[in-house]
Amino acid sequence: MKTVEEIRILLHKNKLRLHQEISQSKEAMHLIRKSTHSKLTFEEKEKIKIQLLDICKSIPALAVFLLPGGALLLPLLIKLIPDILPSAFQDNPKNE
Template sequence: MPKVPKVEDIKILLRRNKKSLLQELRQSKEAMSLIKKSTRTSLTDLEKDKIKIHLLDICKSVPALAIFLLPGGTLLLPILIKLIPDILPSAFRDQEN
């Protein structure tokens, strides 16, 4: 049976990744405002690139979440991140460098 994370373990992980989580939230907010803007006006190439990057991050997060939810996924996901670092959203990749 997989180990269920304790509340304290989750708090530690959230504190450790706080900067990356906040950056990801800011990027999401910016992407949403750009998507809203695109319904009224045309976007610049830079704005289109920002949206594309963020949508790719979302597409990468879905498989990672699915792996995490599998039995034993809490053990498998860190291994996959070491093998395939591109599976992380950009905010978390920047933290590692």
């Protein structure tokens, strides 16, 4: 029973992280649209840069996950290369 509760907690944490990542992506898209008709501030440009880097980080993780056995390989790869995950999924105090 303890394992079931741990899985529920992990699913809830990842749901919150996914929601955060989607919100950041929406904000980035809004800023990109805004940039077509007005100048962006330095802070806005930095937000777009960070979000585009997050998107680029998620592509290799998705590719590994899609490989045969990728669901087992991805956690090992994350241990070796923790920066492969988007910022919302990295374990640090600001995301908890």
